[in-house]
Amino acid sequence: MMEYPLTLQNFLERARKLYKKKELISREEDGSFFRYNYGEMYNRVCQLANALEELDVGKDDRVGTFAWNTHRHLELYFAPACMGAVYHTVNIRLFPEQIAYIINHANDKVLFIDSDLVPLIEKLKDKLNVKHYVIMGKEKSYDTKLEPAYAYEDLISGKPKNYDWPELDEWQTAGTAYTSGTTGLPKGVEYTHRGLVLHSIVAALPDMMGLGEKNNVLHIVPMFHANAWSIPFAATMVGAKQVFPGPHPTPKDLVELIQNEKIDFTAGVPTIWLMVYQFLKENPDYDVSSLKEVISGGSAPPVALIKAFREEFGIEIIHAYGLTETTPLVTLNRPKSYMQLDDAAYYDLKTKQGVLAPLLEMKVVKDDGSEVEWNGRDMGELLVRGPWIAKEYYKDPEKTAEKFTDGWFRTEDIVVVDEEGYVKIVDRAKDVIKSGGEWISSVDLENALMGHEAVAEATVIGVEHPKWQERPLAFVVLKPEYKGKVTKEELIEFLRPKFAKWWLPDDIIFTDSIPKTSVGKFDKKVLKEQFKDYFLKSE
Numbered sequence: 001m002m003e004y005p006l007t008l009q010n011f012l013e014r015a016r017k018l019y020k021k022k023e024l025i026s027r028e029e030d031g032s033f034f035r036y037n038y039g040e041m042y043n044r045v046c047q048l049a050n051a052l053e054e055l056d057v058g059k060d061d062r063v064g065t066f067a068w069n070t071h072r073h074l075e076l077y078f079a080p081a082c083m084g085a086v087y088h089t090v091n092i093r094l095f096p097e098q099i100a101y102i103i104n105h106a107n108d109k110v111l112f113i114d115s116d117l118v119p120l121i122e123k124l125k126d127k128l129n130v131k132h133y134v135i136m137g138k139e140k141s142y143d144t145k146l147e148p149a150y151a152y153e154d155l156i157s158g159k160p161k162n163y164d165w166p167e168l169d170e171w172q173t174a175g176t177a178y179t180s181g182t183t184g185l186p187k188g189v190e191y192t193h194r195g196l197v198l199h200s201i202v203a204a205l206p207d208m209m210g211l212g213e214k215n216n217v218l219h220i221v222p223m224f225h226a227n228a229w230s231i232p233f234a235a236t237m238v239g240a241k242q243v244f245p246g247p248h249p250t251p252k253d254l255v256e257l258i259q260n261e262k263i264d265f266t267a268g269v270p271t272i273w274l275m276v277y278q279f280l281k282e283n284p285d286y287d288v289s290s291l292k293e294v295i296s297g298g299s300a301p302p303v304a305l306i307k308a309f310r311e312e313f314g315i316e317i318i319h320a321y322g323l324t325e326t327t328p329l330v331t332l333n334r335p336k337s338y339m340q341l342d343d344a345a346y347y348d349l350k351t352k353q354g355v356l357a358p359l360l361e362m363k364v365v366k367d368d369g370s371e372v373e374w375n376g377r378d379m380g381e382l383l384v385r386g387p388w389i390a391k392e393y394y395k396d397p398e399k400t401a402e403k404f405t406d407g408w409f410r411t412e413d414i415v416v417v418d419e420e421g422y423v424k425i426v427d428r429a430k431d432v433i434k435s436g437g438e439w440i441s442s443v444d445l446e447n448a449l450m451g452h453e454a455v456a457e458a459t460v461i462g463v464e465h466p467k468w469q470e471r472p473l474a475f476v477v478l479k480p481e482y483k484g485k486v487t488k489e490e491l492i493e494f495l496r497p498k499f500a501k502w503w504l505p506d507d508i509i510f511t512d513s514i515p516k517t518s519v520g521k522f523d524k525k526v527l528k529e530q531f532k533d534y535f536l537k538s539e
């Protein structure tokens with residue numbers, strides 16, 4: 001066979017030649033819609049490449065984006081990468097210091113910013129080493145304190161509509177992104193052309209996301225996070241219609257687009273599906289019948305939501321799992337054809353993260369490195385490797401040494417795997433409770449407690465114990481009407497039939513609120529520090 005490089009250039013060239021009649025639609029800052037086809041998209045990508053060359057962007061130079069989901073962002077997914085430079089999607093939701101840190105750490109030469117996000121970057125301008133700023137939107141000029149600054153439409157207008165793409169090595173870095181840095185500073189991940197191409201092919205398979213030319217795709221996953229799950233690349237590869245909801249999309253905007261553009265492929269985090277669900281309940285006249293399934297990832301969707309989508313709207317939530325370091329697809333959940341499942345078994349399966357994507361390898365290991373059995377019970381940390389799994393963090397040997405060992409990437413997700421190979425995340429490595437050599441899932445205990453009618457919120461942490469290494473300690477916020485009316489003993493009795501005896505929390509503390517992180521997750525770090533001596537003192 002030929003030695004032929006796997007690069008994004010092929011996706012772009014093929015789309016231009018084959019899909020001139022296929023549309024891309026993008027909502028502008030003023031709510032109007034920009035429509036064009038793959039032939040015109042190709043021309044604008046070439047104009048952008050010519051403009052970048054004039055800004056002295058060359059091989060390996062970083063081109064930052066600080067932007068919503070728009071056709072311009074798609075053009076930025078392709079132009080730098082196909083020139084041999086590197087796109088860098090900056091997460092607009094990070095803290096300002098983190099944003100400045102990663103723009104400088106990546107060494108972004110040019111930064112493309114959506115017009116409404118410019119004030120955020122203006123505040124950071126004295127800290128940044130960026131050489132040129134480009135403001136995106138439909139206008140040909142914008143007022144800004146950034147300099148030198150250009151308007152995107154002005155920058156590319158009049159530039160040649162073709163570009164002589166260089167021959168690229170498939171191992172060339174095409175893009176980069178940073179993890180959200182919940183623990184410590186964000187860490188950079190580099191994506192090669194080869195990794196992105198192979199990921200797109202596998203993501204599009206019918207048993208994975210299932211994406212083809214006939215699909216009408218709505219880009220809900222932010223393009224500033226984990227390559228929008230690489231759906232923009234996969235959709236261009238197959239020539240699907242692509243719809244971009246633009247700045248600040250509301251549930252109403254999304255539902256209108258689903259109805260008007262007959263969307264039948266989209267993906268997002270469970271919070272989005274919850275918002276869409278609520279909107280549809282309040283506005284039942286919208287017709288979303290084109291949508292038969294949606295991909296959900298990033299965190300586990302509540303089973304009640306999976307059920308409500310299916311039973312009330314006939315939409316299947318397809319559960320997927322991955323990380324910034326894994327491009328991101330690792331597992332995806334579709335029942336196998338021979339599975340005969342009653343309702344209970346069906347929904348139990350749907351809460352799992354799914355089976356491993358082709359071309360990847362996984363193993364699930366205990367503390368001593370031995371692999372656990374696929375029996376749905378034994379817990380271990382999920383390790384993965386494969387052609388779209390990062391091998392290191394960008395310029396960070398210390399963090400690289402922690403997370404990439406012996407050719408495997410450590411996800412720090414604690415999982416069980418059932419006999420059919422379906423992976424279920426039961427905890428994060430730092431939160432799983434290690435009691436007498438066995439592991440207890442803090443997440444399972446929390447979910448069970450939150451199933452009690454009196455409980456508004458519950459979290460469970462592992463606290464050092466003189467005899468058992470760690471024991472579970474639960475924190476419960478009661479609903480106002482139950483305050484003072486429920487005892488610890490009653491809650492323990494409620495848990496008893498659901499768990500082995502040694503899983504039950506040693507104590508439950510009633511509290512008015514549980515500390516939360518900036519993104520609203522329980523901040524177990526704070527509680528662990530505050531209660532670290534709890535069982536040492538009481539023994």
Ligand code: ADP
Nearest residue numbers: 179180181297298299300320321322323324425
């Ligand atoms: P970060 O940048 O914070 O690492 P990622 O998007 O890479 O953000 O987050 C990856 C983590 O999100 C995983 O390690 C896992 O714990 C969690 N996660 C992703 N998808 C799912 C899912 N379907 N169910 C449960 N947790 C998930």
